[in-house]
Amino acid sequence: MAQAPIHEWTLLEAARKVREKEISSRELTAAILERIDRLDPKVNSYVTVLPERAASQAAACDEEQARGSLRGPLHGVPVGLKDIFCTRGVRTTCGSRILHNFDPPYDAAVAETVRAAGAVLLGKHNMDEFAMGSSTETSHFGPSRNPWDLSRIPGGSSGGTAAAVSAGMCFAGVGTDTGGSIRQPASLCGVVGMNQAGPVTRTVADAAALLGVIAGYDRRDSTCVDVPVPDYLAAASRPVAGLRVGLPKEYFEGGGLSPDVKKAVERALAGLTGQGATVVEVSLPHTSFALSTYYLIAPAEASSNLARYDGVRYGHRAEGASGVVEMMSRTRAEGFGAEVKRRVMIGTYALSAGYYEAFYGKAQKVRTLIRRDFDAAFSKADVLLTPTAPTPAFRLGEKTGDPLTMYLSDIFTIPCNLAGIPGISVPCGLSAEGLPIGAQLLSNHFREETLFSAAGAVERAIRLPRVAPVEG
Amino acid sequence: MEFEAVIGLEVHAQLQTESKIFCACSAKFGAEPNGNTCPVCTGMPGVLPVLNRKAVECAVRTALATSCAVQRRSVFARKNYFYPDMPKAYQISQYELPLALRGHLDIEVGGATRRIGITRIHMEEDAGKLVHEGEFAGAQASLADLNRCSVPLMEIVSEPDLRTPEEGGSYLRTLRDILVYLEVCDGNMEEGSFRCDANVSVRPVGQAALGTKAELKNMNSFRNVERALEYEIRRQIEIVEDGGKVAQETRLWDAGAGVTVSMRRKEEAHDYRYFPDPDLLPLIVEEAWVEELKRTIPELPAAKVARLAARYGIPRYDAGILASSRALADFFEAASAAFPGSPKTTANECVHWKDAILAGRLAPETIAHAVSDREAGTISATASKKLVERVLETGRPFRTLRDEMGLTQLSDTSALDAIVDKVIASCPKEVESYRGGKAGLLSFFVGQVMKESRGKANPKVVQEVLRKKLE
Numbered sequence: 001m002a003q004a005p006i007h008e009w010t011l012l013e014a015a016r017k018v019r020e021k022e023i024s025s026r027e028l029t030a031a032i033l034e035r036i037d038r039l040d041p042k043v044n045s046y047v048t049v050l051p052e053r054a055a056s057q058a059a060a061c062d063e064e065q066a067r068g069s070l071r072g073p074l075h076g077v078p079v080g081l082k083d084i085f086c087t088r089g090v091r092t093t094c095g096s097r098i099l100h101n102f103d104p105p106y107d108a109a110v111a112e113t114v115r116a117a118g119a120v121l122l123g124k125h126n127m128d129e130f131a132m133g134s135s136t137e138t139s140h141f142g143p144s145r146n147p148w149d150l151s152r153i154p155g156g157s158s159g160g161t162a163a164a165v166s167a168g169m170c171f172a173g174v175g176t177d178t179g180g181s182i183r184q185p186a187s188l189c190g191v192v193g194m195n196q197a198g199p200v201t202r203t204v205a206d207a208a209a210l211l212g213v214i215a216g217y218d219r220r221d222s223t224c225v226d227v228p229v230p231d232y233l234a235a236a237s238r239p240v241a242g243l244r245v246g247l248p249k250e251y252f253e254g255g256g257l258s259p260d261v262k263k264a265v266e267r268a269l270a271g272l273t274g275q276g277a278t279v280v281e282v283s284l285p286h287t288s289f290a291l292s293t294y295y296l297i298a299p300a301e302a303s304s305n306l307a308r309y310d311g312v313r314y315g316h317r318a319e320g321a322s323g324v325v326e327m328m329s330r331t332r333a334e335g336f337g338a339e340v341k342r343r344v345m346i347g348t349y350a351l352s353a354g355y356y357e358a359f360y361g362k363a364q365k366v367r368t369l370i371r372r373d374f375d376a377a378f379s380k381a382d383v384l385l386t387p388t389a390p391t392p393a394f395r396l397g398e399k400t401g402d403p404l405t406m407y408l409s410d411i412f413t414i415p416c417n418l419a420g421i422p423g424i425s426v427p428c429g430l431s432a433e434g435l436p437i438g439a440q441l442l443s444n445h446f447r448e449e450t451l452f453s454a455a456g457a458v459e460r461a462i463r464l465p466r467v468a469p470v471e472g
Numbered sequence: 473m474e475f476e477a478v479i480g481l482e483v484h485a486q487l488q489t490e491s492k493i494f495c496a497c498s499a500k501f502g503a504e505p506n507g508n509t510c511p512v513c514t515g516m517p518g519v520l521p522v523l524n525r526k527a528v529e530c531a532v533r534t535a536l537a538t539s540c541a542v543q544r545r546s547v548f549a550r551k552n553y554f555y556p557d558m559p560k561a562y563q564i565s566q567y568e569l570p571l572a573l574r575g576h577l578d579i580e581v582g583g584a585t586r587r588i589g590i591t592r593i594h595m596e597e598d599a600g601k602l603v604h605e606g607e608f609a610g611a612q613a614s615l616a617d618l619n620r621c622s623v624p625l626m627e628i629v630s631e632p633d634l635r636t637p638e639e640g641g642s643y644l645r646t647l648r649d650i651l652v653y654l655e656v657c658d659g660n661m662e663e664g665s666f667r668c669d670a671n672v673s674v675r676p677v678g679q680a681a682l683g684t685k686a687e688l689k690n691m692n693s694f695r696n697v698e699r700a701l702e703y704e705i706r707r708q709i710e711i712v713e714d715g716g717k718v719a720q721e722t723r724l725w726d727a728g729a730g731v732t733v734s735m736r737r738k739e740e741a742h743d744y745r746y747f748p749d750p751d752l753l754p755l756i757v758e759e760a761w762v763e764e765l766k767r768t769i770p771e772l773p774a775a776k777v778a779r780l781a782a783r784y785g786i787p788r789y790d791a792g793i794l795a796s797s798r799a800l801a802d803f804f805e806a807a808s809a810a811f812p813g814s815p816k817t818t819a820n821e822c823v824h825w826k827d828a829i830l831a832g833r834l835a836p837e838t839i840a841h842a843v844s845d846r847e848a849g850t851i852s853a854t855a856s857k858k859l860v861e862r863v864l865e866t867g868r869p870f871r872t873l874r875d876e877m878g879l880t881q882l883s884d885t886s887a888l889d890a891i892v893d894k895v896i897a898s899c900p901k902e903v904e905s906y907r908g909g910k911a912g913l914l915s916f917f918v919g920q921v922m923k924e925s926r927g928k929a930n931p932k933v934v935q936e937v938l939r940k941k942l943e
């Protein structure tokens with residue numbers, strides 16, 4: 001059997017081959033850097049590429065290995081990070097002009113963990129500005145393109161990460177997902193993406209392995225729970241006989257769902273039942289409120305989170321202002337793009353005196369109802385199956401003029417995040433036009449193992465190309 | 473018309489923790505600018521706060537000591553506003569659901585006790601400070617020192633139960649003494665670890681409705697608080713008497729000019745857009761922990777004054793001075809235990825040597841020895857003082873110094889006999905006068921004997937010997 005080209009190897013294959021000295025980290029890294037060099041001008045999946053740094057990291061890995069030591073499970077394997085994660089000494093922009101010159105003096109926990117596991121950092125992936133968007137078109141550094149069709153968007157906000165993984169410009173990426181920002185682009189780019197801790201990979205096993213590396217307690221995050229990390233990788237190949245798959249009826253009603261997507265998700269279901277899973281119908285009655293709830297809570301929190309970007313300590317600062325108030329307001333006017341400004345204004349309004357209860361307070365109450373919906377559903381089903389995104393990738397510019405239509409891209413991914421439960425998107429078919437479609441699987445809290453088993457079963461049932469045909 | 477003032481006080485007390493409230497940086501005062509900072513307290517992108525358990529402990533102990541109800545669940549909120557010394561552009565504070573509610577503090581004014589309600593106690597982080605080059609006049613730039621950012625504070629809000637500046641002062645002193653006793657705050661007003669804002673309004677006596685209030689800021693000593701309140705009350709009464717209306721505003725106390733000046737009007741007030749901080753889970757204070765902390769609450773100043781006065785039979789005034797510091801009171805009790813003979817003298821000595829005692833330079837035994845030797849007549853008051861000074865200089869034991877320096881009094885009659893005889897022999901005229909009825913001359917002879925003994929003779933014994941010999 002002919003050896004697959006390097007960029008098509010899975011994360012696990014690449015790691016094994018480095019470990020077994022079939023290839024050096026230097027060669028592996030050089031091959032991917034060369035591919036980025038050649039393809040990324042078309043895809044624009046990276047904001048920052050680090051050729052020298054990656055090469056010297058790879059060389060250091062090889063030297064250590066020659067001395068008999070391996071850093072961790074990702075030893076010598078090149079990966080990328082969404083440009084939302086702070087990386088010490090490496091430009092971290094969040095896709096925004098306001099941070100176009102920001103070099104953090106510290107590493108985010110994920111950056112630290114991935115490095116400690118031995119991974120080589122190729123660069124930072126493009127994203128919607130401050131993760132606000134569903135198409136990576138709001139990035140200050142220009143939109144990323146979908147490697148399956150360069151006239152189309154890769155989804156967002158982790159669109160750069162999904163595009164880079166899909167195009168073979170890294171073995172894995174780490175993104176973030178507060179409303180669907182990983183699963184939606186994963187679906188649109190034909191890769192696997194998970195909301196918990198952010199793995200974006202080309203296979204379910206890779207996602208399980210990467211989550212195993214980056215999951216775990218972070219004492220610097222008070223909202224993080226200190227529970228043991230199970231063996232996700234083993235779960236990914238576990239049989240699904242007897243697994244109760246719930247179909248939330250609300251996700252399949254209404255006009256927004258494309259027939260291609262519906263058909264593909266039905267095939268995923270058939271794949272699961274073909275392996276012995278059973279189907280139960282469940283209801284998530286508050287689903288229709290999820291989008292508006294999310295678009296109150298998220299902008300409210302964002303308006304407050306983004307207030308620190310005021311030009312006082314770092315990042316962009318407006319020139320020639322007289323006085324600190326003018327400096328701050330001009331810095332923010334120049335530094336933020338339209339979508340960020342829109343959400344800052346929505347959020348500021350939702351939190352303002354006299355409106356708090358009607359908007360933010362009410363949204364938090366609805367959120368509780370949505371959480372209860374899921375509790376009820378999981379009393380009947382082990383895992384829920386839904387479409388990830390209502391349609392395959394749309395064209396660049398198609399929805400930028402209509403924010404509300406754009407927000408609908410996340411309609412299936414948002415409820416799960418409001419409930420705080422894990423969700424994964426796994427490729428389950430191609431549209432008539434040859435565009436990838438993803439199926440979303442949701443499980444109860446701390447039931448990621450069930451999720452990986454189900455996703456693994458869908459992957460085994462539906463074989464799809466591993467890498468996007470970007471080279472034409 | 474007669475007016476009364478209605479005063480409520482908001483005290484910000486810095487909690488005595490090693491590190492800041494949401495990060496591991498040192499909370500110590502006086503480091504070089506921005507020396508005590510990290511990505512968390514400077515609000516860098518992507519960082520998250522982690523609550524300091526010791527800070528919660530301090531606040532819970534304060535709540536218990538002021539009879540507040542500790543809330544099992546409290547919530548940290550964000551108070552949003554832009555200011556260059558606030559790196560996140562929001563302050564994390566407790567808002568709707570604070571740590572503790574409904575307590576009280578008993579204060580003494582003019583011999584009477586008044587109970588002042590405490591509305592709430594909540595926790596929050598401090599902001600940094602701006603240093604203006606040349607401090608305003610021709611300032612070219614402003615520099616931010618973020619060392620104070622995220623230093624843990626607790627805000628103690630009183631009910632508007634205070635009526636006079638004296639009551640305000642007494643409340644603050646009482647509260648500060650309690651915080652210092654609990655070791656939750658060092659009470660230093662100059663360094664800003666104990667700060668106070670006041671809400672003041674006036675109304676005609678007998679009227680139930682409250683007048684329009686002004687908020688006073690920038691008072692950095694007890695004296696200044698009282699002066700500012702006095703000034704502000706007078707100012708408001710004058711406005712009302714002249715038929716005017718008091719404006720709702722924030723006013724700054726200008727200690728130099730002795731006046732309050734308007735800082736901002738209500739119309740310019742911020743909309744802080746409070747909401748629960750999504751980065752911090754609600755704070756759950758377990759009942760068992762509260763019970764455990766209850767056992768760590770020491771005897772508080774008021775109770776201590778009463779007990780010292782009753783148990784040792786010393787005046788309340790003296791007991792008050794001793795109890796003004798937990799260390800001083802403890803020292804007094806240790807010294808009294810070592811020599812229980814004369815608590816009043818021991819108390820006087822403790823007050824006299826207060827500074828040295830608080831500096832940890834004297835042991836209770838030294839004072840016990842000084843008092844017991846004096847009571848036994850072994851040394852004079854002057855010698856006692858001299859010896860304690862030597863102890864402070866040399867650090868050597870009191871009684872060793874006493875013996876070495878020969879400061880023991882001559883109380884032994886046989887040793888004094890010779891000196892007395894010598895004095896009597898050398899002053900025949902005076903002896904005659906005394907015997908002739910001039911009893912007042914006895915003190916002259918005592919003086920002569922003291923002189924002859926170079927101060928070592930015990931004056932009481934000398935008197936007795938003299939009386940016997942002159943009769």
Ligand SMILES: [Zn+2]
Pocket residue numbers: 492495496497508509510511512513514622
């Ligand atoms: Zn810090």
